[in-house]
Amino acid sequence: MAGEKPSVELCKGVNGLDKVVLRDARGSSAEVYLFGGHVTSWRTDHREELLFVSNKAIFKPPKAIRGGIPICFPQFSSHGNLEQHGFARNKFWSIDTDPPPFPSDSSSKTFVDLILKPTDDDFKIWPHSYEFRLRVALGLGGDLMLTSRIRNTNADGKPFSFTFAYHTYFSVSDISELRVEGLETLDYLDNLKERERFTEQGDAITFESGVDKIYLSTPTKIAIIDHEKKRTFVLRKDGLPDAVVWNPWDRKAKAMPDFGDDEYKHMLCVEAAAIEKPITLKPGEEWKGRLELSAVPSSYCSGQLDPQKVLQG
Ligand code: BG6
Numbered sequence: 001m002a003g004e005k006p007s008v009e010l011c012k013g014v015n016g017l018d019k020v021v022l023r024d025a026r027g028s029s030a031e032v033y034l035f036g037g038h039v040t041s042w043r044t045d046h047r048e049e050l051l052f053v054s055n056k057a058i059f060k061p062p063k064a065i066r067g068g069i070p071i072c073f074p075q076f077s078s079h080g081n082l083e084q085h086g087f088a089r090n091k092f093w094s095i096d097t098d099p100p101p102f103p104s105d106s107s108s109k110t111f112v113d114l115i116l117k118p119t120d121d122d123f124k125i126w127p128h129s130y131e132f133r134l135r136v137a138l139g140l141g142g143d144l145m146l147t148s149r150i151r152n153t154n155a156d157g158k159p160f161s162f163t164f165a166y167h168t169y170f171s172v173s174d175i176s177e178l179r180v181e182g183l184e185t186l187d188y189l190d191n192l193k194e195r196e197r198f199t200e201q202g203d204a205i206t207f208e209s210g211v212d213k214i215y216l217s218t219p220t221k222i223a224i225i226d227h228e229k230k231r232t233f234v235l236r237k238d239g240l241p242d243a244v245v246w247n248p249w250d251r252k253a254k255a256m257p258d259f260g261d262d263e264y265k266h267m268l269c270v271e272a273a274a275i276e277k278p279i280t281l282k283p284g285e286e287w288k289g290r291l292e293l294s295a296v297p298s299s300y301c302s303g304q305l306d307p308q309k310v311l312q313g
Helices: 249-255 307-311
Strands: 007-012 018-023 029-033 038-043 110-116 130-138 144-152 160-166 169-171 178-181 187-190 196-199 211-215 221-226 231-238 242-247 267-281 286-297
Touching (some): 018 130, 144 267, 178 267, 211 267, 231 267
Antiparallel strands (some): 007 018, 018 029, 029 038, 110 130, 160 267, 169 267, 187 196, 211 242, 221 231
16 A cells, blocks of 8 residues: 555456556555546545445446446536437547646646547537547545546637536445535525526535435535545535536436446435536637545534534635
């Protein structure tokens, strides 16, 4: 574990699919499948898995992998010609050997750069030319950092618009033991009620039934507090104003062929996203959306978790 050499290795994953394994010097790791540009694993230096992937996940293109961090682009949850969550999670990405320089904040040396560009066939479903660059990096202390850079490369002078989400599935001890902090009092669109708009009441979000909400104009930090594990996930995001919170609960879980009947108890999706106001890019313009995840031990204060401690700093 500690004292290992950081490494970035291309190898074979489930069903012979290519994956890149990142390992830092302290033993934290992450795995990214080229299929989907899809992160399927993020482990602590004690090899504890932090992301949920269903035991019934089908690693068979073009079906997206159930769990981890699917990338939703160029749309999040809408209908029409495209898959409900877009096509980026169903495509084979390539390793980007010569990405344009990143700003100086990318101090990590343990990372991989992927790229997705449209094929001629893709134009039939979304008639735009783009370059989507994704960097997946392990930061200090085993943080997982994803940076997406999407550029409009249309030669016909046309702008395009898109919505986006990092559809992150967190692994949790028990959904009924969780609190999400940072979204209280915010407005949300309820996907279970035809996207009607409501305002969240109460001090924190807890779970007693299925939830599928798009919180709007959210803060840059959100915390998922897992009482039983005494662990808090902290999401920090940039360029991604919205946040989706999703758990299918029992009835929907049973209807999903690639998801176990009881697995809803051990996962929660909190998805950094740009949905309410689609991003529009003119040719030559680039958008950037960044997500940073950390897992920290929860702190207790008179028997209560203190969300302020988590959200400060
Ligand atoms: C969530 C959506 O993000 O993803 C839900 O809000 C959707 O409405 C869920 O059911 C799963 O989608 P999919 O396409 O991965 O089965």
